[in-house]
Amino acid sequence: MNLGEFCEDEAKGVVQSLVLDREKGELVKASGRVEKKIGISEGKTIAALKSHSEAERRRRQRINAHLSTLRNLVPSSDKMDKAALLAEVVCQVKQLKETATDVSERFFIPLDSDEIKVEIIAENAIDGTCLYRASICCEYMPHLLSDLKETINSLHVNLVKSEISTLGSRVKNVFLFTNLIDGGRATIEAREIFLSSVRQAFSSILDKVSAFPEYSAYPNKRQRISCFDSSSLLF
Structure with missing residues (x-):
């Protein structure tokens, strides 16, 4: 086996063992073949990074969609950053809770249980x-x-x-x-x-x-x- 054949096999991703043939007085190919594993670990790492990046992209999309919904619910929120928007939402939720409690106490709203x-x-x-x-x-x-x-x-x-x-x-x-x-x-x-x-x-x-x-079971359409x-x- 000459050097050119060895380099060609290596380029194909196959590493072959060479042994000395005493009768011929030259190096010959061994009977076993070992697959080249160069790049396998790097491939797994790249795949994991791609999967993580895709998950992060979907998470950001969900967050942005929810923030967009909140902006539509909160008046004059177009120029608010995310922190200010969330603070305003918390404030309004507290006010709604207080209003609901006040209405429940004043108007004796019926409960679901007897x-x-x-x-x-x-x-x-x-x-x-x-x-x-x-x-x-x-x-x-x-x-x-x-x-x-x-x-x-x-x-x-x-x-x-x-x-x-x-x-x-x-x-x-x-x-x-x-x-x-x-x-x-x-x-x-x-x-x-x-x-x-x-x-x-x-x-x-x-x-x-x-x-x-x-x-x-009396019907109540509304x-x-x-x-x-x-x-x-x-x-």
């Missing part, structure tokens, strides 16, 4: 009369208001105010009243007994609603929120 609450919210320091608040949140059903009216009348209370709020098929009724039976300063035990009787009366209404699940004083309408 709920009954009965509590004392004020006490007259002169005669000891307590102001109670009772609320029931549930699915709407026919005759719900008439059942509530009957329950309130059976408790022998002086109704001060009642409110109704609705959200889709959900409804929440809130009642403010004083206890006519006490007529003055009542013991803690007497108040607890009265609170328990109110809870039991409202629970019976909730049980009736739960017993008729088909009433919760959810709406309403709140009004119903004292003069119901009682």
Whole structure:
């Protein structure tokens, strides 16, 4: 084998071993062949870098798309840099959260879960009369208001105010009243007994609603929120 043949094989990426043939007195090709591995590790490195670069490019595209969406939501944000834009978004989210909390407290928006609450919210320091608040949140059903009216009348209370709020098929009724039976300063035990009787009366209404699940299937093409004083309408 001459030097030219050896160089040609090397250029093809194949390295061949040469051994001395004692009979011929020259170098000859060995029977085994070893594949040239030059550049394999470099190829893997380049592929990994390309994959990482592509992932970073997609990540930047997602970030820029979200930032563009935020700019469309925030007024006068065209000239804001990214930090200023995010700071303004955080500020507005906090304001929206405070507004939602305020609306929920003032308008008694119905919750997704059934709920009954009965509590004392004020006490007259002169005669000891307590102001109670009772609320029931549930699915709407026919005759719900008439059942509530009957329950309130059976408790022998002086109704001060009642409110109704609705959200889709959900409804929440809130009642403010004083206890006519006490007529003055009542013991803690007497108040607890009265609170328990109110809870039991409202629970019976909730049980009736739960017993008729088909009433919760009334179609509501568009959810709406309403709140009004119903004292003069119901009682």
